[in-house]
Each structure stands twice: as C-alpha cells, then as structure tokens.
Amino acid sequence: MSGLATGAAAPRSAAVGEEVLRARAYLLRVAEPPAPHTGRFVEAVGAVEAAAAIRRGDVSREVAGETSGRRAADRADQDLAAARAVQARLLCPEDPAWPNWPFTSFALAQSEDLVPPLALWVRGVGDLAELCGRAVAVVGARAATGYGTHTAAELGAGLAAAGQTVVSGAALGIDGAAHRGALAAGGPTVAVLACGVDRPYPESHTGLLGRIAAAGLVVSEYPPGAVPARHRFLVRNRLIAALCAGTVVVEAARRSGARRTASDAQRLGTVLMAVPGPVSSALSAGCHELIRSGALLVTRAEEVTEATGRLGIELAQEPDGPQRPTDVLDAGQARVHDALPPRAARTVAWLADEAGLTPDQVRSALTGLERRGMARFQDGRWQRQTPGEGAS
Amino acid sequence: MSGLATGAAAPRSAAVGEEVLRARAYLLRVAEPPAPHTGRFVEAVGAVEAAAAIRRGDVSREVAGETSGRRAADRADQDLAAARAVQARLLCPEDPAWPNWPFTSFALAQSEDLVPPLALWVRGVGDLAELCGRAVAVVGARAATGYGTHTAAELGAGLAAAGQTVVSGAALGIDGAAHRGALAAGGPTVAVLACGVDRPYPESHTGLLGRIAAAGLVVSEYPPGAVPARHRFLVRNRLIAALCAGTVVVEAARRSGARRTASDAQRLGTVLMAVPGPVSSALSAGCHELIRSGALLVTRAEEVTEATGRLGIELAQEPDGPQRPTDVLDAGQARVHDALPPRAARTVAWLADEAGLTPDQVRSALTGLERRGMARFQDGRWQRQTPGEGAS
Numbered sequence: 001m002s003g004l005a006t007g008a009a010a011p012r013s014a015a016v017g018e019e020v021l022r023a024r025a026y027l028l029r030v031a032e033p034p035a036p037h038t039g040r041f042v043e044a045v046g047a048v049e050a051a052a053a054i055r056r057g058d059v060s061r062e063v064a065g066e067t068s069g070r071r072a073a074d075r076a077d078q079d080l081a082a083a084r085a086v087q088a089r090l091l092c093p094e095d096p097a098w099p100n101w102p103f104t105s106f107a108l109a110q111s112e113d114l115v116p117p118l119a120l121w122v123r124g125v126g127d128l129a130e131l132c133g134r135a136v137a138v139v140g141a142r143a144a145t146g147y148g149t150h151t152a153a154e155l156g157a158g159l160a161a162a163g164q165t166v167v168s169g170a171a172l173g174i175d176g177a178a179h180r181g182a183l184a185a186g187g188p189t190v191a192v193l194a195c196g197v198d199r200p201y202p203e204s205h206t207g208l209l210g211r212i213a214a215a216g217l218v219v220s221e222y223p224p225g226a227v228p229a230r231h232r233f234l235v236r237n238r239l240i241a242a243l244c245a246g247t248v249v250v251e252a253a254r255r256s257g258a259r260r261t262a263s264d265a266q267r268l269g270t271v272l273m274a275v276p277g278p279v280s281s282a283l284s285a286g287c288h289e290l291i292r293s294g295a296l297l298v299t300r301a302e303e304v305t306e307a308t309g310r311l312g313i314e315l316a317q318e319p320d321g322p323q324r325p326t327d328v329l330d331a332g333q334a335r336v337h338d339a340l341p342p343r344a345a346r347t348v349a350w351l352a353d354e355a356g357l358t359p360d361q362v363r364s365a366l367t368g369l370e371r372r373g374m375a376r377f378q379d380g381r382w383q384r385q386t387p388g389e390g391a392s
Numbered sequence: 393m394s395g396l397a398t399g400a401a402a403p404r405s406a407a408v409g410e411e412v413l414r415a416r417a418y419l420l421r422v423a424e425p426p427a428p429h430t431g432r433f434v435e436a437v438g439a440v441e442a443a444a445a446i447r448r449g450d451v452s453r454e455v456a457g458e459t460s461g462r463r464a465a466d467r468a469d470q471d472l473a474a475a476r477a478v479q480a481r482l483l484c485p486e487d488p489a490w491p492n493w494p495f496t497s498f499a500l501a502q503s504e505d506l507v508p509p510l511a512l513w514v515r516g517v518g519d520l521a522e523l524c525g526r527a528v529a530v531v532g533a534r535a536a537t538g539y540g541t542h543t544a545a546e547l548g549a550g551l552a553a554a555g556q557t558v559v560s561g562a563a564l565g566i567d568g569a570a571h572r573g574a575l576a577a578g579g580p581t582v583a584v585l586a587c588g589v590d591r592p593y594p595e596s597h598t599g600l601l602g603r604i605a606a607a608g609l610v611v612s613e614y615p616p617g618a619v620p621a622r623h624r625f626l627v628r629n630r631l632i633a634a635l636c637a638g639t640v641v642v643e644a645a646r647r648s649g650a651r652r653t654a655s656d657a658q659r660l661g662t663v664l665m666a667v668p669g670p671v672s673s674a675l676s677a678g679c680h681e682l683i684r685s686g687a688l689l690v691t692r693a694e695e696v697t698e699a700t701g702r703l704g705i706e707l708a709q710e711p712d713g714p715q716r717p718t719d720v721l722d723a724g725q726a727r728v729h730d731a732l733p734p735r736a737a738r739t740v741a742w743l744a745d746e747a748g749l750t751p752d753q754v755r756s757a758l759t760g761l762e763r764r765g766m767a768r769f770q771d772g773r774w775q776r777q778t779p780g781e782g783a784s
Contacts, residue, residue, distance in 0.1 A: 151671055276668030276680060279543055279691035288668060288691050294750065297683045299671035349751075352741045358686070359741070359751070 124213035140174025148251035153181035158301025160187020188216035246271035252286030345381035516605035532566025540643035545573035550693025552579025580608035638663035644678030737773035
C-alpha cells in the first residue's frame with residue numbers, strides 16, 4: 001500500500017506516515033461520527049496508539065461505547081484502496097491541508113455533537129485548508145422552488161466571483177444550484193457528503209460531483225461505500241457549517257436539515273445568514289424564522305462577503321506582513337478588539353454597545369479575531385487573547 | 393357657527409369651546425406643519441391667546457417665521473363650514489378623543505420635524521383616541537406589485553380580525569390594499585391624508601375614502617381644500633407613525649416615502665416592521681434594507697400583534713384593575729423593567745444582555761413601558777420612571 005503516498009492525486013499525504021493513515025482510516029470506520037470520546041482519546045494518545053487500544057478493546061467505557069460494535073473489523077487497507085480507485089485520499093489532522101483554522105470553531109461550541117472529524121476522505125484537486133480560508137456555506141431545501149434555485153445559483157456565482165469557496169452538501173435543489181453557480185463563475189467549490197466519496201449521491205448529480213472534484217473537493221468523514229443514512233445528513237451538516245466563516249440558508253421549510261446547519265453555524269460562532277422570499281412560500285418560512293431569531297438577512301453575494309469578512313489565512317499570504325497583530329484587523333475587528341477588556345469576559349450584546357456596532361457586526365468581527373487567536377469564547381462570553389496563547 | 397357643536401357627526405366637539413375651535417382652525421391654516429415653534433407657543437399660552445398674538449404679529453422671530461406668510465388671512469369660519477359640509481369636524485387637543493397616548497411619542501423623538509399637529513380635521517364616525525389605542529400602520533409603495541397588494545390586504549384583514557385599527561395613507565398600492573383588507577374583515581381603519589379631508593385623493597379612491605369614513609376616520613392636519621403638495625406626504629407620514637404602536641412596511645423601493653415613515657417610526661420609538669419578498673424584486677429591496685438595519689421581519693398579522701403588544705389604554709378599561717403598576721406588564725416588559733436600574737440609564741443593547749431578550753423584544757417592551765410612564769428615553773438611553781411622574 002506504499003503507493004498511496006506517491007499517488008498523483010495525493011501529493012500532500014507524503015507528509016503523513018502510512019501508519020497514521022491506516023490508523024485514521026480504521027478509526028473513521030469504527031467510530032460513527034460524532035464520536036467525542038474517541039476524538040479526545042485520539043487527541044490525547046495519538047491516532048496510532050488510540051487505534052491499537054481500540055482494536056484490543058483496552059479503552060474507557062465511553063470510548064468503548066462509541067467503538068465496540070465495529071472494532072474487530074479492520075478495513076483500513078481496503079478503504080484506502082477503494083479511495084485510491086476513485087482518485088480520493090485520506091486527509092488527516094497531521095496534514096498541512098487540514099483545515100485547522102475553521103475547525104477551531106468546534107472548541108468554541110463546546111458541545112458533544114459538535115466535534116471535529118477524526119479525518120476526512122477527500123476527492124479532487126483542491127487543498128481543503130486553502131479552500132476554506134475564504135469559504136461560505138450555501139445550503140437549503142432539496143424540494144426548492146425555481147426562485148430558490150435561481151437565487152442559490154446567483155449567490156454561488158457571486159461568491160465565486162468574489163473569491164469565496166462555496167461549500168454545500170451536493171443535494172438536489174439549493175445545494176446543487178449553489179455548486180453549479182460557483183462552477184459557472186469559474187470558482188472552486190466543496191461538497192461535503194453524508195456518504196462515501198465514491199458514491200454518486202444523489203445519482204443525478206454524478207456529473208456535478210465529478211465537476212466539483214475537478215475544480216475543488218468532494219469531502220466526507222464516512223468511509224468509501226458508506227450509505228447516506230438519514231442521521232448522517234444531520235451529522236454531516238456540522239462540517240459544512242464549521243468549514244465556513246458563514247452559512248447562508250436560501251430556502252428552508254420550518255423543520256428541515258438546513259435549519260440544523262443553521263443552528264450548527266450559530267453554535268459554532270460563525271455568521272448565520274438567510275435569504276428572504278415571498279411570505280406566501282412555505283420554503284421561505286424557515287428562512288424568515290431564522291431572520292426573526294437573529295440571522296442576518298442577505299439578498300446578494302456582496303452582503304454575504306461583507307458579513308463574513310476577511311480571514312486570517314489570507315493575511316498570512318500578504319507580501320508585506322504587518323508588524324503588530326492588531327495591524328491586520330479591519331475597522332470592525334479593531335473596534336471590537338479595543339472594546340474587549342484585558343481580562344474580563346463580555347457578551348456580544350455588551351460588546352455591541354461598547355463598540356457602537358450591531359450584534360451581527362460584532363459576531364462577524366469576533367469570528368475574525370477568534371481565527372487570529374486574538375479573542376476566545378467561554379461560557380457564553382468573549383475575552384481578549386494574546387495570539388499564540390492558544391484556545392484552551 | 394354654533395351649529396357645529398351640536399352636529400350629528402361631531403358629538404364630542406361639545407367639550408371644546410367655539411373660541412378654541414376657531415383659534416385652532418386659524419392656526420392650522422397659518423402654520424404649515426411641522427411648526428415646532430408655533431406648537432410650543434400654543435402649548436405655553438393656549439390656542440386662543442396664541443392665535444390672537446399671531447394675528448397681531450406680536451410673536452417671537454421663530455413663531456413669526458412659521459406664520460407671517462399667512463397670518464392676515466383668517467379663514468377659520470370658512471374652514472369650519474367647509475368641513476361641516478362633508479360631515480367633518482376639527483378635533484382639538486382639548487377634546488377627549490385627542491390621541492394623547494400615541495402622541496407622547498413625539499416628546500420621545502425630541503426632533504424639530506417630529507412634532508404633534510396643532511389640531512386634526514377628522515371625517516367619519518370613529519373616536520381617534522379609541523381607534524389608536526390598538527393601532528398598527530401598514531404602509532408601502534404606490535406602484536406595488538400583486539404580491540405586495542395581496543400581502544397588504546391579508547395583513548390588513550388579519551390585524552382587523554385581531555382587533556387592531558389599520559392606519560395608512562389611502563394612497564394607491566399598499567395603502568389602499570391595507571385599508572380594503574381591514575374593511576373586508578369588518579374592522580375600522582384610519583386614513584391620514586396629505587390634503588384636505590374634503591378632497592378625494594387619489595380620485596380613484598373616492599369610494600374607498602367614503603367607506604373608511606363610514607367605518608373609521610379620514611384624518612388630516614391640512615385645512616379643507618388643501619392640495620396634496622409633494623412635501624406634505626413626508627410631513628403627513630409622521631402622523632401615521634405616531635398614531636400607532638408599530639409600523640409595517642409592506643413594499644418599498646430603496647428611496648421612498650414608506651422609508652420615511654419607517655424612519656419616523658424608529659425615531660418615535662415605535663416598533664418598525666417590514667415584510668420580506670423576493671430578493672429579485674426592486675419593491676422589496678427597501679424592506680430588506682430596513683430589516684438589515686434592525687426592523688423586525690414580519691410575515692403575518694400574528695407576528696405584528698405579538699411585536700406591538702398590548703397598550704396602556706386598554707388596561708385602563710379592564711374591569712378588575714391591577715393593584716400595582718408592574719402587575720399589568722407582560723413577561724417581556726416585566727423582565728426589561730426588572731433590568732432597568734433604579735437610577736442609571738441604559739442602552740437597548742445593555743438591557744437585551746441583562747434581560748436575556750433580543751434587542752427587538754427589548755424595544756417592543758420599552759415602548760409598552762414608555763406608554764405606561766414606567767420608562768423614559770433620554771440621550772440614547774432608557775431609564776426607569778415612576779408612573780405619573782411624567783416624561784420630562
């Protein structure tokens with residue numbers, strides 16, 4: 001299996017040892033996401049040792065609860081081979097293309113169901129960390145209206161034209177329209193699936209998934225061959241939200257998967273946006289509810305990029321780097337950073353008052369500060385942090 | 393002219409003396425609204441004395457600036473007669489039907505262009521104070537779409553069914569649809585005009601204006617025969633906003649009269665709401681901008697009444713009155729009242745944080761508290777007030 005590390009589609013895997021790849025592939029197969037206990041165990045002892053311990057059954061009751069059902073079946077080699085067969089590879093946290101920045105939001109959420117993946121199967125040409133340096137999720141109903149798909153495609157194209165990566169779930173309706181809009185504008189786009197990256201689901205999107213892989217990435221934490229079970233869509237939605245600085249819901253019924261992505265986006269501290277529509281449309285009712293409970297109303301790509309702002313990752317590539325950490329902040333971030341007391345923690349509402357900004361502007365600024373390691377969130381409040389100190 | 397006080401259409405004028413009626417009729421003719429200096433002068437010395445001083449030219453430079461152009465022409469008798477000819481009458485601040493409660497919001501706005509009228513010409517069967525005890529303004533574009541007029545009519549009917557008075561400007565498009573919806577549901581409705589109450593404007597609404605008068609009131613601060621000059625629409629809009637606990641904008645282009653009513657509503661401290669629509673519609677763009685800058689998104693009458701809440705006027709009529717002022721508060725008002733410190737003044741954002749409510753919920757609660765004399769607004773902040781202390 002040593003061919004994997006040198007395969008054309010997987011240049012970056014060279015950085016990650018074969019042993020780690022096999023361990024992570026095993027872990028993704030045995031622990032059905034989200035697996036918070038397994039995740040913490042892996043973080044504590046490393047992937048290789050954690051996999052060995054799980055295989056032996058020598059683990060805490062909590063980790064056993066997440067892994068005992070499948071621990072005996074080690075299909076790591078087969079999964080890696082199956083991935084290779086479709087030009088896919090396993091992206092590990094040890095890899096430079098791992099989206100570390102976006103995934104810090106999981107620490108922010110402090111929730112057992114909002115945990116990072118143990119690794120990600122990826123198919124396509126893109127570098128996930130780079131793609132998610134400027135990314136917006138565009139999601140919505142499968143049974144979308146013509147208005148919804150038209151609006152999603154316009155947003156996808158507008159965001160791509162503005163240099164944003166459009167992330168979605170490749171589903172029929174809004175998701176597909178958003179991907180197509182991004183591709184039509186020549187931009188990259190990322191599809192996060194609730195099944196294996198080797199499965200064309202939905203079948204009618206086989207061609208679309210191929211085009212997404214050719215321009216960006218098709219991503220999944222489910223092993224090759226995994227079926228899109230119902231609960232996996234909801235679990236998958238957290239990844240769509242976490243990979244992006246903001247999430248736009250284009251059309252959604254009152255109870256829907258898109259609403260779940262929206263809820264995840266809020267709990268992850270990213271910017272939640274929704275597109276309005278006719279009040280008579282049941283497929284806009286969910287969006288209107290989101291806006292009524294605090295989501296930002298957006299009508300075009302420009303309003304989305306204004307709300308999500310620029311990210312730290314971009315700044316790292318600027319030729320003439322700034323001298324002090326605060327030099328890189330935009331006006332809103334600087335005002336919120338100034339408003340944050342050196343030691344005390346404050347709520348978004350307090351900061352909005354102090355900085356003279358709207359709560360949405362404050363949230364957007366805090367997201368930027370958090371990604372730069374200059375603010376952190378704990379127990380519902382924000383506090384100032386010195387970059388490099390690390391979020392605890 | 394003593395017949396006026398005993399005319400069938402004007403039973404309540406009996407409470408106001410002939411001399412005051414003539415003075416106020418004169419003042420409305422000579423001082424083009426808004427006339428803040430004249431208003432303060434009238435409040436200080438009384439209508440009769442103020443009218444006499446203005447007639448003589450024996451007034452401050454500021455009052456002279458607002459009145460000197462027309463002071464010589466005393467047409468009070470003719471105006472009162474012209475009103476009588478169309479079953480209209482002059483409603484004065486001395487009259488029990490004067491909307492004292494709603495107009496306290498003018499004091500809140502502390503603006504030279506947001507001042508109460510010196511009196512109001514009214515045509516119809518309704519009691520303005522009673523009608524505006526539970527009133528919502530529904531306004532919007534003249535060149536409305538089918539979607540807009542349908543939604544306005546639905547809202548008008550829904551609000552009327554919920555016992556609210558629908559207040560609007562009787563214009564083509566949204567205004568007319570809102571009035572019609574209210575009438576269709578058997579509710580009263582109030583039209584505030586930018587011309588004399590004897591002028592059918594727009595002409596195609598002659599029948600509608602008659603039906604509004606028969607079920608509610610047609611109101612104007614402009615004397616009989618006054619033409620609807622362009623600037624009068626904007627000046628009139630403040631009255632629509634001030635008479636109501638909240639204003640709903642149904643459709644509006646980016647720059648429009650409805651936006652002005654919206655701005656007045658906010659400055660008057662009442663609840664501003666807007667109806668979303670397709671992002672592709674230029675006539676929803678103004679509504680979307682309003683929502684993006686803080687207006688509450690509403691999709692149906694129930695959401696409107698929830699946001700505007702119950703008013704103090706209603707409570708005064710409850711058979712078994714409450715014992716303490718705070719007993720009458722709803723849950724949101726009670727929480728905001730609790731959050732208000734006894735002496736210090738706070739911003740809406742601070743109160744939202746403290747009370748655990750959204751800024752919109754806080755604003756809505758504060759409006760209710762303000763109308764009950766339990767909170768007051770000064771220099772951008774709110775503070776607690778003991779009822780009966782009066783807003784200074």
